[in-house]
Structure formats: structure tokens, C-alpha cells
Amino acid sequence: DQQVKQNSPSLSVQEGRISILNCDYTNSMFDYFLWYKKYPAEGPTFLISISSIKDKNEDGRFTVFLNKSAKHLSLHIVPSQPGDSAVYFCAASRNSGYALNFGKGTSLLVTP
Amino acid sequence: EPEVTQTPSHQVTQMGQEVILRCVPISNHLYFYWYRQILGQKVEFLVSFYNNEISEKSEIFDDQFSVERPDGSNFTLKIRSTKLEDSAMYFCASSTPGEDTEAFFGQGTRLTVV
Numbered sequence: 001d002q003q004v005k006q007n008s009p010s011l012s013v014q015e016g017r018i019s020i021l022n023c024d025y026t027n028s029m030f031d032y033f034l035w036y037k038k039y040p041a042e043g044p045t046f047l048i049s050i051s052s053i054k055d056k057n058e059d060g061r062f063t064v065f066l067n068k069s070a071k072h073l074s075l076h077i078v079p080s081q082p083g084d085s086a087v088y089f090c091a092a093s094r095n096s097g098y099a100l101n102f103g104k105g106t107s108l109l110v111t112p
Numbered sequence: 113e114p115e116v117t118q119t120p121s122h123q124v125t126q127m128g129q130e131v132i133l134r135c136v137p138i139s140n141h142l143y144f145y146w147y148r149q150i151l152g153q154k155v156e157f158l159v160s161f162y163n164n165e166i167s168e169k170s171e172i173f174d175d176q177f178s179v180e181r182p183d184g185s186n187f188t189l190k191i192r193s194t195k196l197e198d199s200a201m202y203f204c205a206s207s208t209p210g211e212d213t214e215a216f217f218g219q220g221t222r223l224t225v226v
Contacts, residue, residue, distance in 0.1 A: 001194065034214055036217075041219075041220075041222075042217050043116075043203050043217035043221055043222070044155065044203070044217045045207075045217070045220045046129055046214045046215070046217075047217060049212065050166070051211070051212045060159055061200050089154075089155065091155075094210065095212070096144045097160065097162065097167070097209060097213075098160070098168060099145075099157040099160060099168055099170065099205065100145075100147075100155075100157060100215060101157070102154045102155040103154065104153070104154045
């Protein structure tokens with residue numbers, strides 16, 4: 001039962017342009033949403049989060065947008081850099097301390 | 113910067129053997145978790161632990177699995193009788209209590225059951 005879906009397994013973007021990674025969820029009980037970045041053979045690294053009371057959260061080059069009515073969130077990276085190349089996981093939970101439900105990930109490649 | 117540390121980084125074990133995966137969470141964190149990622153699949157929740165007891169577990173976390181916080185710093189995952197399908201990356205994570213706090217993950221232990 002896939003409660004969190006990332007429908008694009010991969011994305012390729014040119015350096016300097018915007019990367020947009022999308023995520024959909026089905027469980028309306030989810031209240032807290034996170035993006036993690038992962039390199040091969042490493043653990044997920046927290047990137048940015050958003051709670052359900054907000055529709056946008058920004059941290060430097062990273063912005064997460066949440067559309068609760070559509071059960072959709074997206075991560076914008078601008079400008080994209082080659083060092084951003086990694087797998088990005090969307091995750092959702094009922095709140096802190098609860099299980100994170102992960103999507104399958106989107107592999108982002110930023111080319112020079 | 114504080115981090116979650118896991119040992120060993122790679123464990124090879126024979127089917128049917130018991131394994132213990134070890135984790136040292138970030139020192140002021142109170143929630144502890146185990147997740148796993150089978151090769152090519154998504155990261156899956158196994159169990160969360162708070163106040164010296166399991167607070168939540170998934171259907172993957174059956175009687176073969178157990179967790180323990182044997183002292184003030186370690187958090188362990190034991191698999192009693194390993195199966196081939198237990199081969200995966202196992203990630204420990206920890207977080208602080210409170211609203212909207214993220215979980216920090218360790219580097220993982222690659223478990224290979226042969």
C-alpha cells in the first residue's frame with residue numbers, strides 16, 4: 001500500500017536551472033512532510049520539512065510547497081548545482097515521533 | 113555536528129543465525145527508530161522506541177525482531193534467526209520530542225544473509 005508516491009524515478013536538469021521534484025500522498029492523517037537527500041551507501045540526510053498548517057517553507061535554494069487539498073507536495077531547487085545530484089525521498093508522517101512513510105525516490109542528475 | 117552512528121557498516125551472516133545491529137543515537141534525542149531498505153526498494157519503517165518501550169511498529173517487525181536500549185547511549189536491533197529476505201540496508205534514526213522535528217539517520221548497516 002503506497003501511501004506516498006513519487007511518480008518520477010529520475011529527473012535530469014541543467015546546472016543553474018530549477019529542479020522540481022513532486023510527491024503525492026493518500027493518507028489525510030499525514031501532518032508533517034519532509035524531503036531527504038540520499039547518496040549511495042549513505043543514510044538519508046534531512047533537507048527540508050513542512051507542516052500541514054503551512055503551504056510553503058523556504059531554506060536557501062530549497063523550497064517545499066504543500067497543497068493539502070490535492071495531497072501534493074513539491075521540492076524546488078533553484079539554482080540547481082551538480083552537487084545536488086542524488087536520490088531525493090519524500091516522506092510523510094502524522095507528526096514528529098511517528099513512523100515516516102517514504103516514497104520510492106527520484107534520482108536527480110544536475111549536468112554542467 | 114552531532115550524528116547517529118551505526119556499527120558495523122557491513123555484516124555478513126549465515127541464514128538462521130542471530131544478528132545484532134548497533135546504533136548510538138544523538139545524545140539529547142528521545143525517539144529512536146529502525147528503518148530498512150531492500151536493494152532497489154523504498155525505505156521502510158520497522159519500529160520506533162520512546163521512553164524505554166516500543167511506541168509503534170510495522171507489520172515487518174514480527175517476533176523475529178526485537179529492540180533494546182541496554183544503556184544510556186546504545187540502541188540495538190536484534191534479528192533472532194535471519195532469513196535471506198532480511199538482506200537489506202538497516203538505518204537507525206533518532207529525533208527530539210516536540211512538534212515538527214525531523215529524524216536524523218545514521219549511515220546504515222548493510223546486512224547480507226547467505
